Amino acid sequence: xxxxxxxxxxxxxxxxxxxxxxxxxxxxxxxxxxxxxxxxxxxxxxxxxxxxxxxxxxxxxxxxxxxxxxxxxxxxxxxxxxxxxxxxxxxxxxxxxxxxxxxxxxxxxxxxxxxxxxxxxxxxxxxxxxxxxxxxxxxxxxxxxxxxxxxxxxxxxxxxxxxxxxxxxxxxxxxxxxxxxxxxxxxxxxxxxxxxxxxxxxxxxxxxxxxxxxxxxxxxxxxxxxxxxxxxxxxxxxxxxxxxxxxxxxxxxxxxxxxxxxxxxxxxxxxxxxxxxxxxxxxxxxxxxxxxxxxxxxxxxxxxxxxxxxxxxxxxxxxxxxxxxxxxxxxxxxxxxxxxxxxxxxxxxxxxxxxxxxxxxxxxxxxxxxxxxxxxxxxxxxxxxxxxxxxxxxxxxxxxxxxxxxxxxxxxxxxxxxxxxxxxxxxxxxxxxxxxxxxxxxxxxxxxxxxxxxxxxxxxxxxxxxxxxxxxxxxxxxxxxxxxxx
Numbered sequence: 001x002x003x004x005x006x007x008x009x010x011x012x013x014x015x016x017x018x019x020x021x022x023x024x025x026x027x028x029x030x031x032x033x034x035x036x037x038x039x040x041x042x043x044x045x046x047x048x049x050x051x052x053x054x055x056x057x058x059x060x061x062x063x064x065x066x067x068x069x070x071x072x073x074x075x076x077x078x079x080x081x082x083x084x085x086x087x088x089x090x091x092x093x094x095x096x097x098x099x100x101x102x103x104x105x106x107x108x109x110x111x112x113x114x115x116x117x118x119x120x121x122x123x124x125x126x127x128x129x130x131x132x133x134x135x136x137x138x139x140x141x142x143x144x145x146x147x148x149x150x151x152x153x154x155x156x157x158x159x160x161x162x163x164x165x166x167x168x169x170x171x172x173x174x175x176x177x178x179x180x181x182x183x184x185x186x187x188x189x190x191x192x193x194x195x196x197x198x199x200x201x202x203x204x205x206x207x208x209x210x211x212x213x214x215x216x217x218x219x220x221x222x223x224x225x226x227x228x229x230x231x232x233x234x235x236x237x238x239x240x241x242x243x244x245x246x247x248x249x250x251x252x253x254x255x256x257x258x259x260x261x262x263x264x265x266x267x268x269x270x271x272x273x274x275x276x277x278x279x280x281x282x283x284x285x286x287x288x289x290x291x292x293x294x295x296x297x298x299x300x301x302x303x304x305x306x307x308x309x310x311x312x313x314x315x316x317x318x319x320x321x322x323x324x325x326x327x328x329x330x331x332x333x334x335x336x337x338x339x340x341x342x343x344x345x346x347x348x349x350x351x352x353x354x355x356x357x358x359x360x361x362x363x364x365x366x367x368x369x370x371x372x373x374x375x376x377x378x379x380x381x382x383x384x385x386x387x388x389x390x391x392x393x394x395x396x397x398x399x400x401x402x403x404x405x406x407x408x409x410x411x412x413x414x415x416x417x418x419x420x421x422x423x424x425x426x427x428x429x430x431x432x433x434x435x436x437x438x439x440x441x442x443x444x445x446x447x448x449x450x451x452x453x454x455x456x457x458x459x460x461x462x463x464x465x466x467x468x469x470x471x472x473x474x475x476x477x478x479x480x481x482x483x484x485x486x
Contacts, residue, residue, distance in 0.1 A: 058308050062391065063308060065386075065387050065390050065391060066307055066308060066311060066312060066387075067307070068381075068382040068386070068387075069311075069312065069315070069369075069382055069383070069384065069386070069387050070303060070304065070307045070311050070315075071382070072369045072380045072381050072382040072383060073303075073315055073366060073380075074291060074293075074300050074303060074304070075293075075379050075380060075381075076365060076366070076369075076370075076371040076379050076380045077124070077127050077291045077300075078288070078291035078292060078293070078300070078379075079371050079373055079377075079379040080120055080121075080123050080124045080127075080362075080365075080371055081124055081284065081287050081288040081290075081291055082288050082373075083120035083373055083374045084117070084120045084121040084124055084284050084287075084288075085281070085284040085285055085287075085288045086374070087113075087116050087117035087119075087120060087121075087374065088117050088121075088277075088280050088281050088284050089281055090113050090116070090117065091110070091113040091114055091116075091117045091222070091277060091280075092274075092277040092278065092280070092281050093113075094106075094109050094110040094112075094113035095110050095113075095222070095273055095274060095277045096274060096277070097109070097110070098110040098246070098273075099246060099270035099273055099274055100270075102243050102244075102246035102247050103243060104243055107226070107243050110226055111226055111227070111349070114219075114222060114223060114226060114349065115349070115351055115354070116374075117219070118219060118346070118351060118354065118355060118358075119354060119358050120358075120373075120374060121152075121153070121219070121284075122354070122355045122358030122359050122361075122362065123358050123359075123361055123362035123365060123371070124362065125149075125153070125322055125326070125359055125362055126318055126319060126322050126359075126362040126363050126365070126366055127145050127318060128145045128146050128149050128318065128321075128322065129145075129146055129317060129318045129321040129322065129326075129480075129481060130144050130145050130146055130299070130314060130318065131144045131146040131147065132317075133306075133310055133313075133314040133317070134299065134302050134303075135302055135305075135306065137297055137302065139297040140290075140297045140298060140299070140302065141286055141289070141290070141297075141298075142286060142287065142290055142299060144299070145287070145299065148283070148286075148287060150206070150207070151203060151206055151217045151218060151279070151283055152217070152218045152219065152280065152283050152284070153218050153219055153220070154206070154207070154212065154215045154217070154218055154220070155215065155220045155345060156213070156215075156220075156342055156343065156347065157213065157214075157215030157216075157220050157221060157224065158171040158172050158173045158211070158213040158214055158215070159171070159224050159229060160173045160174065160175075160178060161173045161178055161179065161185075161187070161208075161214050161216065162178055162179050162180060162216065162221065162224060162225070162272070163178055163179070163180040163181075163224070163225070163228075163255075163269065163272075164178070164180070164181070164255045164256055164258075165229055166229060166231050168231075169229070171213065172211055172213045172214075173187065173211075173213070173214065179194050179197065179205070179216065179268075179272065180265060180268050180269055180272060181255075181265055181268075182194060183195040187208045187209040187211075187214065188209040188210075189209075190208060190209055192205060192208065197268055197271040197272050197275050198275055199275045199276075199278045199279035199282065201275070202216045202217045202221070202272075202275055202276060202279055203217060203279060206218075216276075217276060217279055217280075218276070218279075218280060218283075219280065220346070220348070221276045222273065222276050222277060222280065223346060223348045223349050224239075224348050225241075225269065225272060225273045225276065226241065226273075226348075226349070227239030227240070227241055227348040227349045228240060228241025228245070228256070228348065229241075229348065230341070230347055230348055230350065230426070232426075233341060233426070233434075234339065234341060234426050234427055234429070234430035234434045234435065234438065235427070235438045236422065236424070236427060237350075238348065238349050238350040238424075239348040239349065241256075242254055242256070244266075245266060245269055246266055246269055246270055246273075247263070247266055248263045248266050248267050248270070249263055250262065250263045251263075253265060253266035254266075312387075312473070312475065313475055315366065315384065316384075316466070316470055316475060316480075317479075317480050318366075319363050319366055319367070319384075319466065320463060320466055320480030320481075321480045321481040322359060322362070322363055323360075323363050323459050323462060323463060323466075324459060324460065324463045324480065324481075324482055324483060325480060325481030325482050325483035326359070326481065326483065327356065327359045327360065327459060328455075328456045328459035328460060328463075328483070329482065329483025330483050331345050331355075331356065331359070332356065332452060332455060332456050333456055333483070335425075335429045336429050336449070336452050336453065336456065339429055339430050339431040339434050340429075341426045341429070344425055344426050344429065345425075347426065350418075350424040350425070350426060352418075352424065352425040352426070353414045353415050353417070353418030353419070353424065353425050354415065354418070354419075356411060356414060356425070356455065357411040357412070357414065357415045360407055360408070360411050360455075360459070361408075361411075363407075364404050364407070364408065365380070365383075366383060366384060367383050367384050367385050367400060367404060368380075368383045368385055368404075369381055369382045369383025369384070369385065369386055370383065384400075384469075385397045385400065385401065387473075388400070388469055388472070388473070391473055393469065393472045393473060396465070396468055396469040396472045397469070399465045399468065399469070400462070400465045400466065400469055402465075403458075403461055403462040403464075403465040404462065406458045406461065406462075407455075407458040407459060407462055409458075410451075410454040410455040410458040411455055413451050413454070414428070414451050414452070414455060417448075417451060423448065425452070427440075427448060428448045428449060428451055428452050429449070429452055430445060430448070430449075431445075432445045432446065432449075435448075
C-alpha cells in the first residue's frame, strides 16, 4: 500500500479544476472563545506589523477582511498541528510501552493511540497544497507543507520493503530481504546498510530509488507495524499482526505464522516502530513551530507578508485541491472505480472512514473559520463564509453552506457504517462481482457503494459552489489540483 503525495497529481484545466480552486476559498470553521480572542489579538498585531506585499486593488475594507481571514486560518493551522503533535507524543509513549512489554492490552492501547492521533492530523491536510505559493527563504526550516508532508503521510506504501508479507503479495519491491530481516538490502542499484535502525535511516530511505511506493516513515509505516497486512481483501477484517512479532525471547519471536529461533528480528521490529514514532514526533514538532504567532522566517510569517497578494487565492486553492483532487479523486474515486483495497487510505487498520471524514471536516473548518481542538476549545473566529458575507456575497456563502451540509451528511453515513455497523471502506468499495464472492447480494453491495459515491458527488457539487464563490470575489482560473480523471 503506497500513499501518494501532492507532487505527482495530474491536473486538467476544466471548469471542475477551477471549481476546486474556488473551494479553496472557503476558509475556516471555528468559533472564538475568550482564550482564543487573546490569541487572535496577538495575531492581529502580527498581521499589522508584518511586511505585506503589494495590496493591489484591495480596498481598506477588503484588506481588513483579509487580515481577519488569514489570522484565523493561521491560528487554526497552529492549533491543528499542535493537536497532531500532542497526540503523536501519546502514540509514541504507547508504542514504547508496547515494544518494551508486548501484550495484547498494550497492543490495543497503541492501536487506540494511533486512531486518536490520526483524527487531528487528517484535518490539517487542507493546509497542505502550498507549494506554488510560498516564497523562497533559506532561513525557514521548512520550505512548504507540501514538500514536508511526504515524510509524514505518504501512501500507499510497499510493505515488502519493511517486513514480511504474504506469499500472494505483489508490489514493486519483490526481494526476500527487507529492513527488518536484513542488515543490508539492495533497492535497484542502491545498496543500503540497514544494520542500525534509526530515525535518520528511515528518513534517508523514504522513497529510496525514486519510487513513491518505498515509504519507510510516517503514520502509515507505524500503522503497518501495528496491524500488519490486511489480507482480507474486500471482506471484513483488518490486519492481524500477532503480539509475538515483538516478543524478544528465542523460540517465541514470530514473523506471522513463522517462529524464529533467533529473536533479533523481533528486536529490530521494535527498533523500527520506535524510530518511526520518534521521527513522526520530530517532524510534527518542526511543523507546529512554523505556525506559532509572531514567529519569524516561518510559513506563518511568509503568509502574513504576502496576505494581500495571494493569501486568499492560496486558501481557496488548498481547499479545492484537497476536496476534489485529493479526497474525491485520489483517495476515493480511484479505489471506488477499481475496487482496489491497496488504494484504500488506511488499508492496514481499516480506519479509512475516519480519515475521509476528517479530511472533509478540515475543509469545512476553513470555510466556517472554526477548528475544535482535542481538548474541546474552538479556534479561529473568521472563515471564508464570513469573508463572502462581509464582502457582499451572501448568496454564494449560503450556497456553499448548503453544499457543505450535503458533504457532512454523506460522510456521517460513511463514519456511522464504519464505526457502529463494522462495514468498512474496503467493503464499501468492492465491486458487485467482488462482493458476490463473499455472499453479498448485488442489491446490498450497490447500496454500500452508494455511500462512497454520495461522498464523491457531494465534493464535486461543493466544488461547483466554490468556483462560483471564487468568481464572485474576482478570482478566476485557480487551477486547483483536480486529481486523476476517470
